[in-house]
Amino acid sequence: MALEHAILVSLLEKPGSGYELARRFERSIGYFWTATHQQIYRVLKRMESDGLLDVRDVAQQGRPDKREYSVAGRGRTALSEWLHEPIEPESLRHDLAVKIRGAAFDDPAALISEVERHRQVHRDRLAHYLAGEARDFTGPEAPAAPDAGQELQHVVLRGGIAYERMTIAWLDDVLATVHRLVASHPRT
């Protein structure tokens, strides 16, 4: 149940409401984990009733009130325990690869626009990650002497950047392969 742990890490980095967490899951935390607001609100309630989180109602001007969560002592303990347990290395789940192999039983040319669309999404993500890296870690505004938390955030972000670059290069390989197939086995 890594969503709980991802929430604990995010709230330790900075307390916030369910809405704010959902936004973070679209951004920085989203480099390695995704979650929708529905999921987040449900898990936050459970974590609060389990005593992992503290809540504070915050009134705001010109905005709805919000419930600001922060990590309680038991939450910190729970996170620490999980950090010391070994976890299973991830396995890939890549729908697009299923499509690519499936194209052998259909028209491979139909793949091209789909692969191009995916490549564009990964290009956009890469640009977004690189902008974040420049802003927070390598640009002129970045801290001269980053602390441990910043170093660790940066190495995770470098992982996201490496993943997007690898994916774009692979999709180029896929496109070249499909173009070759279509050229050598034309279907008038």
Place this chain on the structure above:
Amino acid sequence: MALEHAILVSLLEKPGSGYELARRFERSIGYFWTATHQQIYRVLKRMESDGLLDVRDVAQQGRPDKREYSVAGRGRTALSEWLHEPIEPESLRHDLAVKIRGAAFDDPAALISEVERHRQVHRDRLAHYLAGEARDFTGPEAPAAPDAGQELQHVVLRGGIAYERMTIAWLDDVLATVHRLVASHPRT
């Protein structure tokens, strides 16, 4: 619901039983999708009752009988429809990255053995993929003139290889980063 589609592709490549499918999901299909036998048997039943698959009972010598599935006409149609629909680009889910960011609130040194273990798993997977590539696509036993299906299987495998190489390089980066942190902020 890409599991159904992954099963359709695998059964088009070669008909087989639930058990055989489960083994394929540990191997070649496992490059991009995973599934346990429990999941597979359940989905096979549903797909059969939906008319996507045909079944044939096969008696065997020295082994239990098996139920061999193959793709029915409606299954082929269903796959074709899915192949022509756009799908969402994948988002990463990487528990280890949660741990890495979480290590800022715990002892970063405790990460080292975990990251090393993951790196070893990815090295093993890479070796396994490279052996498969040599056997099926680049070695002396490989077909001289591969067909479209083999070309597409190969490009998917190259994706798996690129992913493992990228991951190993990233985990080296993580280790170097953590070692630097531990050296500069020692905890006696």
Place this chain on the structure above:
DNA sequence: GCTTGCATGTAAGAGGTTACATGATTCG
């Protein structure tokens, strides 16, 4: 006799997605 491989399942529970639902404020 024990382990591994072949072969098929059930059941409970956790996790995740999609659709629906509300209501205020700010900006163009």
Place this chain on the structure above:
DNA sequence: CGAATCATGTAACCTCTTACATGCAAGC
């Protein structure tokens, strides 16, 4: 006046994981 943003939730459904369950044959 409409769209976007902030803010929180419910309900139904599907998917996935984990534990439990059985039984034969082959090889050491």
